[in-house]
Amino acid sequence: MFFEDARCYVCLAFAPKSKGHTIVAWKEHATDLNDLNDEEYHHLMAVIRRVRLALGRVYPSSLVYMNYWNEAGHVHLHLVPRHPDSEKRGPELLVQPSGNLTDLAKIPLLIEALR
């Protein structure tokens, strides 16, 4: 985990689709974005914006995809960097088999980039 506030936490994915694959999760129980009120929705989107900017700093030259396929019964979004050397792009990147979490060393950089 590299960011947390009263409402959200942000962590690297355990089974990432690419290096830096990040999950932004809403802490309170909410099964769908529609369960959030306007203020909560804006808060979540603001956190996502900050995290996405941080990912862009730590993984320069990479695009950062965002997706919401929420079937876990808990509101969360995936931020998936598409690196310049990636052979896969678009949906192909998202459906490829997940890898292992190998970039924990980037956590201090992500924390710094979020400041």
Place this chain on the structure above:
Amino acid sequence: MLPYPPSNAIIYEDKKVYVCFASYPIGWGHTVVVWKKQIPDLHYLSDGEYNYLMDMVDIARDALLKVYKTQKVYLLYMDEVKQVHWHLVPRFNEKGVNVSMHKPQKAKDFPKILLMRKIFQGILKRREAKKQ
């Protein structure tokens, strides 16, 4: 740059965004929310612009939930065409990310367009009234 959609696919349009049914949908109700000005990535938008875009995404999502009577609408943002846009894909029986691999098929018509426009406008007006 994204090709401008046919007028019968446009759900909503203003100076900043347009919302339309996809010309090549990957599923029923596939909708796109597009930032008109050609900006290659979300991070170039100001905070106000970003909030405006995400409000439009939320309204379009609400409208799709009502019109298609689904429990979920998936959101997908990829910036490979260098114009900021979100894909919204109602989820029916098939769940999960594999939906994104459906082969896009050219849309022949947009049978729900009038209902989508009406519901979208209704949600937008209610939200604007709430802000005042």
